Amino acid sequence: MSEQSLPADALPEYAERVLDVAELIPPGRVMTYGDIAEWLEQGGPRQVGRVMALYGGAVPWWRVIRADGVLLPGHELEALGHYRAEGTPLREAGRAAEGHLPRVDVRRARWDGTGPGIRPA
C-alpha cells in the first residue's frame, strides 16, 4: 500500500529515529546535530535540526546542540539550568563581555553514542 497521510499523532520515521537517539543521551553529555545524523547514517545536521525544531519538545532537547556549543537561542537560561543541574562540562566565557553566557564544552561533553545496551540503528 502506498504511503498515505500519516496519522496526526504519528511522526515521520526519520523524526522518530532522531528523537530516539536524543533520549539515549545520558545526563551531563551532549550530541551535536551532525553527530546524530552521522550516528543514524541518514540525513544531515540541518535535517536533525529541523526535527528538533518541530518535535524536540518531547525529549531532552538541551542535550542536542550545535557543534560550536552555543546555547539554543531563546532557551539559554533554561538550557543552562539543565547543564548546571546535570554537571555538563561548560566553558565559562571570558569575562570580556557581560551578558555573555557560557557555552557547552563540546570536546568534553560530547557523547559518542556507545554504551551498555546501545546499538547502532
Add this chain to the structure above:
DNA sequence: AGCGTGACGAGTA
C-alpha cells in the same frame, strides 16, 4: 522550475 531560509558544519580570512 528557481530562490530564500533554517534549532548545521567546516574552512578560511
Add this chain to the structure above:
DNA sequence: ATACTCGCCACGC
C-alpha cells in the same frame, strides 16, 4: 574572537 563562504538537505513561496 568575528565575518564570510561553501556544502548540505528539506520546506515553503
